[in-house]
Amino acid sequence: MIERYDVLLRNGTVVDPASGLHEIRDIALRDGKVAEVAPTIAGEARREHDLAGLVVMPGIVDMHVHLSPFLGGGCGHRMLARAGVTTALDMAGPIEGVVDLTARHGCGLSIACVNYLRPEHTIASADPGRDDIDDALTHALSQGAIGLKLLGGHYPLTADATAHAIEAAAGQGAYLAFHAGTQSAGSNIEGMREACELSAGHPLHLAHINSYCRGQIRDAVSEGEEALALLAAHPHIRSESYLAPFNGVSGECVDGVPGSRLAAFGLERGGYPATSEGMAEAILAGWALVNLEREGVVDLVGGPEGLAAWRACGSNIGISFRANPPEPRLRLVTATRGDGRYAVDALATDGGGIPRNDIVARGLALVHLDALSLEGFVRKASLHPARILGLHDKGHLGIGADADITVLDLERRRPVLTYAHGQRLLDGDDVVGSGGRLITTPMGEAAVRAAGLDTLVIQPGTMLKSPQ
Ligand SMILES: [Zn+2]
Structure with a gap:
């Protein structure tokens, strides 16, 4: 009888320190769990990936x-998945x-x-x-x-x-x-x-x-x-x-001064007064970068666009300094x-x-x-x-572990595929x-x-x- 799985990940280099494994292996996933890890798995799955040349980690x-x-x-969920x-x-x-x-x-x-x-x-x-x-x-x-x-x-x-x-x-x-x-x-x-x-x-x-x-x-x-x-x-x-x-602090100013001590410190370190005017100057100059949401992700933005975003939020927005x-x-x-x-x-x-x-x-x-x-x-x-x-x-990737997998392209230093509880989260560039x-x-x-x-x-x- 042919073994049936939900997912088969074939030919990847599996790195699983908990089991001392650093070898090319096939991994089978079923019901949200790791069902099999072996040099070759004979079986069928609803979805198969050939991961030759890629690293497979928990x-x-x-x-x-x-x-x-x-x-x-x-935006954070999408940014993490990516x-x-x-x-x-x-x-x-x-x-x-x-x-x-x-x-x-x-x-x-x-x-x-x-x-x-x-x-x-x-x-x-x-x-x-x-x-x-x-x-x-x-x-x-x-x-x-x-x-x-x-x-x-x-x-x-x-x-x-x-x-x-x-x-x-x-x-x-x-x-x-x-x-x-x-x-x-x-x-x-x-x-x-x-x-x-x-x-x-x-x-x-x-x-x-x-x-x-x-x-x-x-x-x-x-x-x-x-x-x-x-x-x-x-x-x-x-x-x-x-x-x-980069660090990350609140850019909120109350009564003319930053509410966060770390925001005040970031301004002073860049030579700006720890006031809301100082914050505005620092954003305009690109010393303080506004955490701006656009197209479903957050980017670090300074200059006039960053300043406008900070003002539009009444200053209540995340700010990053190169700290x-x-x-x-x-x-x-x-x-x-x-x-x-x-x-x-x-x-x-x-x-x-x-x-x-x-x-x-x-x-x-x-x-x-x-x-x-x-x-x-x-x-x-x-x-x-x-x-x-x-x-x-x-x-870890022992049998019975949660089917949480990250596949890495070492050369490009990028994740190319992830599964969590057997569900595909990231495939190529797509969440x-x-x-x-x-x-x-x-x-x-x-x-x-x-x-x-x-x-x-x-x-x-x-x-x-x-x-x-
Ligand atoms: Zn934190």
Whole structure:
């Protein structure tokens, strides 16, 4: 009897570090799962792809993206799909907006979300009490988020409230991500040092390590080395870094000044006053680039077009500065410890609706330079982030794993085909996937289902474990 599959991926070079595989293999997909991996698979499928000359890896998991309504979330799904990503963690929320945009604009990806603690949005003040934090966490989980995000660099809380939030999430086994910075330390290497202390041994995802190494306190290279030493000394902290030169902040000005501290810093660094007039000048000169939606994606735009867009939104639009010096970016992605494990767990982008979805484009550039092995790339772009999110059926291509696949053209440094849960998302240059699946906890299942989305349920307490 002839075996029948949904999809057959033939002749690709399969790179799956979890099983030690780096060989030409056929892979068969059925019912959303990997059904067979073998040198040759005799069988039939509704769809076959000949992937000779291409690399087949478990689907890319970007553990730091933005799919919020205020950060290009409607476009972000398409931008992620184009970039070869199959699973992503939204790092702001609000969860209701992320769920709504996934239902309306989803391209078939699996999405998780951590909901921000932002004064006057999800909590009353910058110094909320423990009860306020517990209420915000319960609300986030009940709406489908997997935990909380502390936006310290943008909207810092007091150090006490920050520590309480980390403790509260740990108490419920929820995810806790932190963009370092409080009212007592900036979003820089000092803030990172403080974040390590405030975590007090509790599980924590410390976001975009490269962003604390911009030369704000000392030179960027020695800040990068201190960041590596801090991670080595705090092995309970999970981490990612990204490779793009651009940051992403809110361009919103209230009462004539930027609401975000990082926006103010970006202006001052370029020699512009930290005022709304300074912001307008910086956009016109191309120092500040507006995250502008056009033709279904977000681009970075300065000059008169960027300025007009910023004004048309009443200043409430994303802005990017060329804030990240190259040396720490490269060092943090490639650094290993004495035992060969990666110092920073994952390669992420801080992309999604912010146009820097470059895991493949920039990550494979490091593979070309021999700075990262292909196995190392797959570990950092898929296996480790999947494990950190508690997604044990993702990040590898064992039999029974989720049928999440990214196919790479190494020469062009581009994804050319992706599948997620057996559904084709990207084929050539075309995004063909639709819908979405929200990664949630049992507490959020009902709300997500009510919004018309499929769920992938993970258990509290299974996230933020060491992936290596
Ligand atoms: Zn971010």
